[in-house]
Amino acid sequence: MDVASSASKGPLLVRYRGDERRVEVDVPGLGEPLFWESETLPFAALGSDFAALAALPAAMATARDLHVEGRLDSELARNLANISSFWAQWRPGVYSAIRISADELVEARPARCGEGWALCLSGGVDSTFALLDNAARPPGLGYPIPTGLFVHGFDYPLDRIDAVETLLASIRGPARFAGAKIAVVRTNWKTALCRQGPADWGHMFPLGLAAILHLFAGGHRGGLIASDCTFREDHEIAPVGNNPATNRMLSSAAFPIQPLGERTSRMDKIAGIARLGFLADVNVCWQGPRTGRNCSECDKCLRTMFLCEAAAIDPSPAFGRRLSAARLARMRIVSPSDYLFIKKAVSDYSPEADPKLRRAARIPLARFELRRAARVAKRLALGRPLR
CATH class of the missing domain: 3.40.50 (Rossmann fold)
Structure with missing residues (x-):
């Protein structure tokens, strides 16, 4: 949907229905209702708070104010408006700051609905x-x-x-x-x-x-x-x-x-999991065939295997094999967060780990840095702001 033309279409009117096992939310402009199902634990929503959260991305991306059916917590409504302002400032032209409303806004008190x-x-x-x-x-x-x-x-x-x-x-x-x-x-x-x-x-x-x-x-x-x-x-x-x-x-x-977990690096998280004996239970693979186990070949698996190796931890319990320097050198780094994880692992490399892998990891890091420099040069040449 074109963002510029969406503002004139009025608020995005969101309605929901369901019971403790299945809930649906109608968001105008989507091809189907959003749904959630739970077989083991019954739903226990408080008003329409969940529906507002679920629909907010569509409203921000189409520059339409959001109105939800039913009762909405006032503090959450204020928070969601702030979230839209956050993304409008970070990604102008992609997201818009919007207003949040509901049939009834409720100034709820903090409640302890459960002990956990x-x-x-x-x-x-x-x-x-x-x-x-x-x-x-x-x-x-x-x-x-x-x-x-x-x-x-x-x-x-x-x-x-x-x-x-x-x-x-x-x-x-x-x-x-x-x-x-x-x-x-x-x-x-x-x-x-x-x-x-x-x-x-x-x-x-x-x-x-x-x-x-x-x-x-x-x-x-x-x-x-x-x-x-x-x-x-x-x-x-x-x-x-x-x-x-x-x-x-x-x-x-x-x-x-x-x-x-905001205080702990990814490599230290892996070390903590391994220390407690649960490395074999970790599954990071969503880029591979998605069998429920790690494929040990996709870039996500390779990045995690390297973080294990950098901490002098054998990745075999989770990935079935050790990581070779040749395969690591061919690994792709796409996102800034992955670049940061690998760069920090190279910096904090354990003296007990294989030094060949540390040298090999510098190759995909260098490729990422070259691509990033090329993107910066292109934006400067076109007179576009850097982000």
């Missing part, structure tokens, strides 16, 4: 570390996490049922250690909104996670999202979707959302 917190759990490095590290903290310093929410429809398409069952078998090991039970939510949010729709997945996926967390707000004290980067890394590569500024704006007065 829900954590979004994918089986990757960040969420596995967040779960395990939180469980290992002294009493009173960690969050009580009785629920790990796995989203089927984000990393794995909805038709990959067998692969998801394989992946869930691995996730249950760390979950048992932490005293959490896994609840699976199936949704078409990513496909309808970010693949076929107007939003960018890399920017907007925390809103999709937050919408799911808010679907269970009536039974939990709050929600948790694992951080991708440290505070310093976020500052260096901003803006990224999963960031410490907007993640804390995903909260309502009754249901806070907090990030976990």
Whole structure:
């Protein structure tokens, strides 16, 4: 949809319906309703908070104010308006600052609807570390996490049922250690909104996670999202979707959302997981064939294998083999965050690790730097601002 012509079309009117097992949200302009299904843990949403979070990317991307049916927490409404301003400043012309409204705005009081917190759990490095590290903290310093929410429809398409069952078998090991039970939510949010729709997945996926967390707000004290980067890394590569500024704006007065793991680098997270004996249960592979196991060939797998090797940790339990210098040298680095992870691993390389791999890692780093320099030169030549 053309952003410039969308402002004249009036607010995006969002309606929802459903029960404790299936919920649907109608967002004008999408080809199908957004849906969420849960077989094991009943939904317990507080008003229309989840619907506002789910629809916000479409409103920002099409420059339309957002109006949701029903009751909306006033603090969340203010937070969502601030999120839209954040992205409008970071990506002008892509996103717009918008107004948020509802049939009824409610100044809710902080509530304790449950004794525990829900954590979004994918089986990757960040969420596995967040779960395990939180469980290992002294009493009173960690969050009580009785629920790990796995989203089927984000990393794995909805038709990959067998692969998801394989992946869930691995996730249950760390979950048992932490005293959490896994609840699976199936949704078409990513496909309808970010693949076929107007939003960018890399920017907007925390809103999709937050919408799911808010679907269970009536039974939990709050929600948790694992951080991708440290505070310093976020500052260096901003803006990224999963960031410490907007993640804390995903909260309502009754249901806070907090990030976990912002103080720990990716390599240190891997070391922490390995130290507790759960490296074999980590699955990072969404670029390969998506079988529920790591393919050990895609760039995401290779990057994680190198971080293991850089910390003098054998990646074989998770990836089935060690990493060769020749294969590492051919690895692609595409995103600034991946560049940062590899660069830091080279800088913090363990003296016990294979020095050939450290030398090999400098080759894809150099390729990334050359491409980045070429992009900068092109933008300067065209008179465009640097970002």
